[in-house]
Amino acid sequence: MxxxxxxxxxxxxxxxxxxxxxxxxxxxxxxxxxxxxxxxxxxxxxxxxxxxxxxxxxxxxxxxxxxxxxxxxxxxxxxxxxxxxxxxxxxxxxxxxxxEANDRKFIEDLFFPTKILSINVVWVPGGVQKTKVIVSGKWTSRFPIDVIKVANIVKQLRQLDIVIEFEEGQKR
Structure with missing residues (x-):
């Protein structure tokens, strides 16, 4: 150990x-x-x-x-x-x-077992960089992962602002 x-x-x-x-x-x-x-x-x-x-x-x-x-x-x-x-x-x-995970693998591990379709860096007005995560499926109240907590963890530990979207269109 x-x-x-x-x-x-x-x-x-x-x-x-x-x-x-x-x-x-x-x-x-x-x-x-x-x-x-x-x-x-x-x-x-x-x-x-x-x-x-x-x-x-x-x-x-x-x-x-x-x-x-x-x-x-x-x-x-x-x-x-x-x-x-x-x-x-x-x-x-x-x-x-x-x-030893890179940022992408780190985010995928946090979302496990949910499938991540893509992770992209986007620039929003004002020159701010955000990481856009597209999750498979659609968000429901029974979604097993608290996406707000995931975003907070990524922000605290990797200093990345993430935007989480679902495949079927609903933003969180």
């Missing part, structure tokens, strides 16, 4: 002086530390979690964006039980993204 803090610290929920200084210097966030401890606790019960690589965790408005390795994301998406187990450890909703 790979986590942002020392494996020993994660398993014992106590930070060593080195990890403590990383936290104070801003190299680590409180969310990184909390997520590492939670993942280490779950690894005791779920052996597949022990193989995961958690690179980082960012908190945005009470929601948690977990940066995992590509193969770990595949494992989590294959098992609803594993996803629910991870979700139950956190106080807010979790979003699973690839650690």
């Amino acid at each position: 790979q986590v942002p803090i020392c494996g020993f610290d994660a398993k014992n929920a106590v930070l060593c002086p080195q990890c403590e200084s990383k936290l104070e210097n801003g190299q680590l966030t409180k969310a990184d530390v909390d997520a590492a401890i939670k993942i280490a606790r779950l690894a005791k019960t779920y052996p597949e979690i022990d193989k995961f690589s958690l690179f980082s965790c960012k908190e945005v408005s009470g929601e948690f964006v977990l940066y995992f390795g590509k193969s770990d994301i595949h494992t989590i998406r294959q098992s609803r039980t594993l996803y629910r187990t991870l979700q139950n450890e956190f106080s807010g909703k979790i979003w699973i993204v690839e650690s």
Whole structure:
């Protein structure tokens, strides 16, 4: 298991002086530390979690964006039980993204399992750059993803203004 803090610290929920200084210097966030401890606790019960690589965790408005390795994301998406187990450890909703993702892949990961038809950069009057995301299907009140939260996460973590539209014409 790979986590942002020392494996020993994660398993014992106590930070060593080195990890403590990383936290104070801003190299680590409180969310990184909390997520590492939670993942280490779950690894005791779920052996597949022990193989995961958690690179980082960012908190945005009470929601948690977990940066995992590509193969770990595949494992989590294959098992609803594993996803629910991870979700139950956190106080807010979790979003699973690839650690080395570019902006396009980052947005696609946030919208998973919904299909993204296109992601384009558009210029609006005043010289402002926006990223237009076209989502497959149409928006309904039962749409599984809160597009406002996705837009907020992308703005906070990637500094991109996104406009989300649906294939069948309704803007959000």
